Every structure is written in structure tokens, then in C-alpha cells.
Amino acid sequence: MKKKEGFVEFAVALFVIFMIAIMIKFTMDFREMRLVDEYLEDALASAVLGAAVVDLDTYGATRDIVIQGYHGRESEGADPINGFRQSYNNFVESFKASLGGTPVEYNEKPKKALEYGRSKVIDNITIESFQVYNYVGGSYRRLYMPDDLLVWDKIADLSPVVTPNYGVTHAKTNPIVGSSSEYLVDLDGNAIGTTIYVKIGYSLALPNGKDLGTRGFREYKVSIYEEVVTP
Amino acid sequence: MKKKEGSVDKIAIALMTIIIGGILTFTNIAFTQAMETKAQLNAVVREYLLDLESNGWVAGINDNNTLKSELEQMKVSDKTAVVVKYYAYDVNTGSKRELTSSSKVKYGEQIEIVVTGAIPITQYDYKEGQSIVEIPFEITRKTVAKVVNQ
Numbered sequence: 001m002k003k004k005e006g007f008v009e010f011a012v013a014l015f016v017i018f019m020i021a022i023m024i025k026f027t028m029d030f031r032e033m034r035l036v037d038e039y040l041e042d043a044l045a046s047a048v049l050g051a052a053v054v055d056l057d058t059y060g061a062t063r064d065i066v067i068q069g070y071h072g073r074e075s076e077g078a079d080p081i082n083g084f085r086q087s088y089n090n091f092v093e094s095f096k097a098s099l100g101g102t103p104v105e106y107n108e109k110p111k112k113a114l115e116y117g118r119s120k121v122i123d124n125i126t127i128e129s130f131q132v133y134n135y136v137g138g139s140y141r142r143l144y145m146p147d148d149l150l151v152w153d154k155i156a157d158l159s160p161v162v163t164p165n166y167g168v169t170h171a172k173t174n175p176i177v178g179s180s181s182e183y184l185v186d187l188d189g190n191a192i193g194t195t196i197y198v199k200i201g202y203s204l205a206l207p208n209g210k211d212l213g214t215r216g217f218r219e220y221k222v223s224i225y226e227e228v229v230t231p
Numbered sequence: 232m233k234k235k236e237g238s239v240d241k242i243a244i245a246l247m248t249i250i251i252g253g254i255l256t257f258t259n260i261a262f263t264q265a266m267e268t269k270a271q272l273n274a275v276v277r278e279y280l281l282d283l284e285s286n287g288w289v290a291g292i293n294d295n296n297t298l299k300s301e302l303e304q305m306k307v308s309d310k311t312a313v314v315v316k317y318y319a320y321d322v323n324t325g326s327k328r329e330l331t332s333s334s335k336v337k338y339g340e341q342i343e344i345v346v347t348g349a350i351p352i353t354q355y356d357y358k359e360g361q362s363i364v365e366i367p368f369e370i371t372r373k374t375v376a377k378v379v380n381q
Contacts, residue, residue: 009241013248020252024259031266038270042277042372049284050374053339068339089322090341090375097343097373 033204040125043098044200044220050094051087051132052196052222065194065224066134084132084143091130091198099125128217129199140195193225265350265366268306275301276346276370284377302348308365311349318343319376336376343373 053068067087133140199219204212279298299315307313317330320341327343328334336342349365 009244013244016248017251017255020255024255027259028262028266031263035266035270035273038273042273045277046280046372046374050341053375053377056338093320093341094373094375098371 040099040202041218041220043095044198044218046098047091047095048196048198048220048222051091051198052194052224053087053090054194054224063226064134064136065226066136067132067194067196087132087196088130091196092127125200125202127198128201129197131197133195133197135194192223195221195223197221261352264306265352268350269366269368271305272302272307272346272348272350272368273370275305276344276372280344280372280374284374298346302346306350308349308351310351311365311367313346313348316345316347318345338376340376341373342376343371346370 051067055066055068058064058066067084132143134143197219198221199217201215201217204214204216276298279301299313302313302315317334318327319330319334319336320327320343322341330336330342347367347369349367352364352366
């Protein structure tokens, strides 16, 4: 059977248009994913900065820079858990708001709370690690949530973990143990001050919502220290 | 009625391909530019907020025009104004209030900045001198005030 005249040209035209459309879709998807990724990083930075609020009472009394709510030394009846709770709450609320989340419920569980997002590209955001290192009296006191206790209700069950030899040291002679993300010393081995470290995880998907089956992770750390001004 | 064999005009097909391809390419360029602009807007807001962080947000709340004028110099819409608003949250009651240049902020209070506006997609309207199609944007950032201004 003889083909109709112009069939080949028509097919070629359709193919060209189809290819252009595919290329456009690919570039747009790629750009949107990059944009959302940057947006996530900015939101994380704002949230961690929001969590890093210094306790002025403690600073005024002892010159120790600790996270708000720490309320002095443990030996004097301090409640570091309260500070941790406050700091964590600031982080969650800031992060949710910056990602376009819904109004915050104070006792909302973090995993559920952070499922809201501005885009389908990044979804199912979870807090993998949230650690507060209060630098008091020459050593760090770490407060953290283990992965299996990543639930708001159970934070109160945790005890403060004093970790002078766990990944944290300000003495040059002691080796540093732990992952690089947990280093709390500078290159000279000096302590870098009270620090908040956060690691989040998220699922990656195409803009049409198709899950890519992979999870990304992002870390952010804010250290607070007293700036010494030499006259 | 019987169709004529070979009635498809090769020139028409070529023209159609060029026109559709051109429209798609133009749309792609326009949207790409809009996304680039949005990324730049995000970057400006990020830098601004990091500056505010070092002085506790007070300067930003008291001066509502710096960020706005900085954003307006970018490729944003002339038709839809850039609006920068600050809010403060009371954690205990959950209430939210808008901050003005005379507002007082407490230490440790949650502060939210919301930037809204639009990015033009199409070329400018030759009559009005304004964009025809726009993509609205909203950038929200929330953090905590570090310095008291009361």
C-alpha cells in the first residue's frame, strides 16, 4: 500500500516537537529540583539559627554561653532538658514555617510536622539528628535525640549526656573521636563554643510527584561564641 | 467526500513545526528566567537574613524598606508590588502580630518574615508597559530574635 504523501514530513515534525517538549520538561524539572534544594538549605539555616538562642540569665551570672533555657549549672538545679525542648521547638516551628507548613501545634510530632512542603520535589522530611552541645566549664554537655526516639513526647525521658571524651575535646593532646560533622574544635584544637548540630533527611521526587526512591541528607551546624575585641 | 491524496503541504508542516517549536522554546526561556529570578530572590533574602542575624533582627524590623528596595531592583513585576512583612509569635498563646517599625520585640521571640511579589513571565505589554503573565512568589523565613529593642 502506498503511503500518503507528506506522511514522513509529518512524522518528522511531530518527532521534533516531541523532542523539544521532552527537553523542556527535563530542564524545567532539573531547575525546580535545584531551586527547591536551595530553598530547603535556606529554611534549614534559618531554623538552626532560630534554635541557637543564648540564655541571657546564665550568661549574666556565669559568663557561660548556653542555649536558652539551660538556666545555669546542673549542680545548682539546672534543667538542661528544658533548654533542649525550647531549642528544639524553635527549630521545628521555624523549619515548618520556612517550608510553607501549616500553623504549628506545640506537641505535634516532628516526623508528621515536617511532612508539609512547598513542593513535591522534596517530601517526607525528617529530623535525623538534633544535638545541642552546651559548652560549660571547659567541657561540652550534649543533649540529643537518638534515632529511635525521634518523637517529641519522649524527649523528656532523655537524660543529659555529658560527653567530654566523645567526639568532643578542646585539648590538642586528645584525639578527636566521631564523625567530622560533630567536630567541635577548630583547626588549632580550640573549643568552638556552644553548638547546635542538625541533620535532616528527605525523599527526592520528580515535580510530578514520582518518587525517585532515594533519600538525601543535609547537615547544618551553628556555633555561638563570645567575640573578644582587642582594644 | 474523498480526500485528495498528497494534500499535506510540506511547507505548512515545516512552518507549523517552527512555530510550535518556537513557542515551546520561548516558553522554556521565559520560565527558566523566572526560576532563575526566583533563585536570586531567595539568595538576596538569605543574605539579608544572615545580616539581620548578626544584629538580632531589630534593624530589619525597624527598617522595612532596605530588603524591599533591594528586591525591587531585580526582575520582579511592576504590576504587583513587593511586600515585606514581619510577624512575631507568642509561643505560649500561639498569637501572631504584625510588626511595624515602632514595634517592640522580646528576646527569644519567634520572628517571621514573609516576602511576596510576582515575577513577570511574558514580555512587557506595549500599551501599559507592564507584564502580561506573572508568577506570584512567596518567601517565608522564621527564626528567633536575638536582641531586645525595648
